[in-house]
Amino acid sequence: MSFSSDIKKELLSYNYTGRHCLTAALAAVINISGYVGTRDSHRFIIIHNDNTELIEKTADIIYELFGRSVSIGKGNNIAIEDQSLISEILKATGVKDSADFSVASPIDFYVVSKNCCKRAYIRTAFLCCGSISDPHKHYHIEFVDNDYEHADSLKRLIANFGITMKIVERKNHFVVYCKEAELIVDLLNVMSAYRALLELENLRVVKGVRNNVNRLVNCETANLNKVISASVRQIEAIEYLARQNRLDQLPDSLKKMAEIRIMYPDASLKELGEKMTPPVGKSGVNHRLKKICEIADKLKGDNNYG
Numbered sequence: 001m002s003f004s005s006d007i008k009k010e011l012l013s014y015n016y017t018g019r020h021c022l023t024a025a026l027a028a029v030i031n032i033s034g035y036v037g038t039r040d041s042h043r044f045i046i047i048h049n050d051n052t053e054l055i056e057k058t059a060d061i062i063y064e065l066f067g068r069s070v071s072i073g074k075g076n077n078i079a080i081e082d083q084s085l086i087s088e089i090l091k092a093t094g095v096k097d098s099a100d101f102s103v104a105s106p107i108d109f110y111v112v113s114k115n116c117c118k119r120a121y122i123r124t125a126f127l128c129c130g131s132i133s134d135p136h137k138h139y140h141i142e143f144v145d146n147d148y149e150h151a152d153s154l155k156r157l158i159a160n161f162g163i164t165m166k167i168v169e170r171k172n173h174f175v176v177y178c179k180e181a182e183l184i185v186d187l188l189n190v191m192s193a194y195r196a197l198l199e200l201e202n203l204r205v206v207k208g209v210r211n212n213v214n215r216l217v218n219c220e221t222a223n224l225n226k227v228i229s230a231s232v233r234q235i236e237a238i239e240y241l242a243r244q245n246r247l248d249q250l251p252d253s254l255k256k257m258a259e260i261r262i263m264y265p266d267a268s269l270k271e272l273g274e275k276m277t278p279p280v281g282k283s284g285v286n287h288r289l290k291k292i293c294e295i296a297d298k299l300k301g302d303n304n305y306g
């Protein structure tokens with residue numbers, strides 16, 4: 001089962017209590033998965049979706065709203081030819097004739113004036129044409145619409161909840177989509193897809209922890225690089241002193257320090273100190289190595305300008 005089909009299962013089990021929400025849901029199904037046409041001066045409505053449960057639920061909604069049963073034909077189709085039922089459905093849902101290209105917004109905003117009805121419309125739109133990527137891979141939710149006007153009004157409807165979606169054209173379809181995890185969580189909340197929401201939030205927590213660990217590891221690596229470049233500098237200074245036959249002239253404490261540094265090039269200051277006899281603290285080691293570098297630098301300066 002994909003993440004999308006899990007969500008759809010959850011959304012399909014949602015029970016509407018008011019006629020207003022049922023009407024909004026039916027409007028979404030007809031606008032997205034339906035066609036309203038005229039043949040021989042008779043109107044007809046065809047509703048088709050690959051999701052069998054959605055088609056069954058639509059038949060139930062029509063029965064609940066209008067008290068009329070519609071049959072589901074082959075290929076998940078509902079064909080309505082009863083003229084009075086069609087009039088009632090179109091009047092209630094505000095769905096425009098598919099041939100009427102003059103309408104500004106295919107969504108009748110009177111039908112979705114209540115918040116619960118906006119959510120019912122969006123929820124049903126997702127059932128009709130929505131999908132969501134597996135959040136383990138990436139964050140992406142989309143509604144694939146075949147009508148630009150409808151895609152645009154869906155985008156505006158979702159914007160009512162402070163969620164900004166984008167539209168892109170893909171193979172003659174208009175895709176209303178979003179890639180931001182936080183907004184996807186908000187949208188799942190609007191659709192009442194609570195199980196999916198929790199799953200996504202848990203995943204975000206895990207990912208967040210992992211990012212923090214990565215940040216810490218990077219930080220440690222940066223420290224390690226600092227240790228190594230300091231060691232390289234100190235060893236260069238010691239080797240320079242050795243080439244200049246000055247190592248023997250160093251006070252014993254520094255000479256011993258230099259030997260240990262050369263023997264353990266990747267040891268930390270603390271580790272170097274532990275190898276000294278008697279052991280020396282970290283700041284003592286730091287002080288001695290600094291001193292060695294200074295002596296080498298001074299000698300280099302003298303040799304260059306002397």
Ligand SMILES: [Zn+2]
Nearest residue numbers: 020021116117
């Ligand atoms: Zn409602």
